[in-house]
Amino acid sequence: MMLNTRLTLHTVALLALSLSQSANAAIGLDRTRVIFDGGKDATSLNITNNNTQLPYLAQGWIEDEAGQKITTPLIVLPPVQRVEPGKQSQVKVQALPAAKSLxxxxxxxxxxxLREIPPRSDKANTLQIALQTRIKLFYRPQAITPSQQDLSNPWQEKLTLTRQGERYQVNNPTPYFVTLVDARTTRDGKTVPGFEPLMVPPKGSLTLGPTAQALGTSPYLAYVNDYGGRPLLAFTCSGETCKVNLQAAPLNP
Structure with missing residues (x-):
């Protein structure tokens, strides 16, 4: 019994080592989020096969907010393609007529x-792993496409905080989703205990995890912009309401 137990533990250890060494994605994307311009019919993403020795299949699809696979109003073309070793390719997100009803x-x-599918191994007892990348895709209607002035004055600066009991509520008056990825009490401080990333919907509100007392009266919140950057917003609180200090924002974390 002791021998079997040791063999089992040894096997698990080797499997864990194999998984850790194989967990580097071969098929890579050129971005961490997709902004689909509603004024266009499609948008293209660059993909790269980082494995210089083996070809991989790249399989793409779209899911809705609930995580269900969909075939309208957006689709991925081609749904499956072969990417040669060390080569680049493109995958297209195509809008169908139903997109106009959004x-x-x-x-x-x-x-x-985007899921990578490795070539079938000719070796016996080989464990193969198909890694998958999942990123947010925002359909942005043409009517709210930001102008150059809007980009110079980020809409995230319009966020406000309202104290509700022991916590702050984040209010988003804009027509855009705002993803918050950090909360601090100082610019260079550590993440406040209890904070969890959240995505505030357009013209909606969500409650921050940390208590208002923990965040203080001059909290800093980091958001993700269109390019994957994470600028900091400095808030100044007065009474039950906090607004972005425009003299200090945006700041690089």
């Missing part, structure tokens, strides 16, 4: 999925 006064969120 809300035109605010963004809609979906998820773009």
């Amino acid at each position: 809300p035109q006064d605010r963004e809609s969120v979906y998820y773009f999925n």
Whole structure:
């Protein structure tokens, strides 16, 4: 019994080591989020096979906010393609006519999925892993496409905080989703205990995890912009309401 137990533990250890060494994605994306311009019929993403020795299949699809695979109003073309070793290719997110029925006064969120499928191994007892990348896809109607001035004055600066009992509520008056990924009490401080990333919907509100007391009266919140950057917003609180200090924002974390 002791021998079998040791053999089992040894096997598990080797399997864990194999998994850790194989967990580097071969098929890579050129971005961490997709902004689909509602004024266009499609948008293209660059993909790369980082394995210089083996070809891989790249399978793409779209999921809705609930995580269900969809075939309308957006689709991925081609759904499956072969990418040669060390080569690049493109995958296209195509809008179908049903996209015109989406809300035109605010963004809609979906998820773009890309799964790599390795070639079949000719070796016996080989464990193969198909890694998958999942990123947010925002459908942005043409009517709310930001101008150059909007990009110079990020809409995230319009966020406000309202104290509700022991916590702050984040209020988003804009037509865009705002993803918050950090909360601090100082610019260079550590993440406040209890904070969990959250995505505030357009013209909606969500409650921050940390208590208002923990965040203090000058909290800093980091958001993700269109390019994957994470600028910091410095808030100044007065009474039950906090607004972005425009003299200090945006700041690089």
